[in-house]
Amino acid sequence: MKRIQITMVLLIASIFTAGIHAEPARSSSADAKRNPLSGAKLWTENCGNCHNLRNPAGYSDAQWDVAVLHMRIRANLTAEESRAILDFLKAAN
């Protein structure tokens, strides 16, 4: 049992390491530096972290208002992240 626990801890640690290791490629993005709160970028990075991205045209502005608030609460998104995502979705639908 101890061995399994150690294996799982190592697995989680390896995911952490993979995440740290992959960052330099992303942080070099000029776009990210120029506009860290780009709605489109935040949409793919946060919403796409759990599920495939829905077509922005699938919902009206009013419906995105509701959906984004729902996900802000569920995924503990920051208020400014959710506002930027909402602005993007309203512009793209």
Next chain:
Amino acid sequence: MKPLAMGLGLTALVGAAYLPAANAQNDGEYVSREEYEKLKRDFERMKAMLEQMEKRLASQPETGASQEEVATVRKELKQVKKEAAEAKKQAKAAMPGIRKFLLTGYGFAGFSSSDLNDSSFNVGFNPIFLWKLNDQIFFEGEAEFELEDGETNVSLEFAQLSYLFNDYLTFGAGKFLNPTNYFIERLHPAWINKLPDQPLSISDANRIQAKAVLGAQVRGGIPLRIIGLERGRLGYAVYVANGPEMNDDGSLDFKNYGGFNSSKTVGGRIGFVPLPGFEVGYSFEVGRARDPYSSSKLDFTTHVIDANYVHIYRAIRGRIDLRAQWAWRNMDNSTGLGFDNEVSGGYGQIAYRPSLAQLKWIMDLEGVFRFDRQNQPNRSSFYDENRYTIGMNYYFNPTTLFKFAYEFDDRQGAKDNDTLLFQIATGF
């Protein structure tokens, strides 16, 4: 326009001046002094209005427009007014009002065949109702319809009213998904879960944590910029909920919706998101379970760690999705059980989707592997179990997929139960 306006003005003036006199003649009587004075005042007033109108018309520039052109413009103006009124009517009909509503959710149908159970089809339908009453008040509720034992069972998955105090703190009360169980809160819907079933530690008979709890919580997301970091986020959730009851076999019954245990469970999770697509979290739960063998309560503490990483690598032309969650629970000994009631378990999962491939049908494929482990108390009626699941998915669209999976089961002290699973799921 000028001749027409003048004509109308004159007609009105003459009409106004002439009509009372005609009435008087019809009566066959002379007008009185008072009536004369009134008519005189009316006349003077109408005369002043006419002079005013003439001055206004004189001050307007000559357009040189013909009668036909004026008529055409008026006709077009009338049409524009009509269309504007219609557009306004349509826009109003489409406006949701202040209270905004969204019906979303998911449904699935599947088939399973295992060594120890009869093969069977299964189906489920989970509508989710969301209301945004205003910028601060939000309600969410999910119903679950499932076929079980020849009947349709309906249950309330969650129903929570939230109030957003500010950008960093939201209060919620009701029945809500356990915020310390990442898989349940974020990944369990059938169109999101990459395999047809859930990990052992999440759905096993002696599961470690509750899927949903009845109580209240505070939660939110804090940008790490406020402590000087360039990016990142800290998510948190703390809840208090009805405590569980221990069953005769040592497992916990978390469905305390009637208050059979007055002790409350307190739990919380901190999720650290230092980079996009990467989150690591730690959760805890402490509480007191009712002991069926005595009048006492049994203290328990649960710890959970989870890690999640999603990234597109151009080198392998696709997306890697890594998930891991491990939980362990310590609990006071019950005199009636005769064993240390400690459980632990979790899963690790990797999925790869060649999302940057050239061919669309290859882009829509996804391979999945999951390892499950559940450690049960020694000498209990439960058994330790390892499970290895391989799966292949095909996405018809971003929220609709077909899943195929095969589970290689390895139970210690019990017969293995290898299982073949199919499922089609959609999120709407």
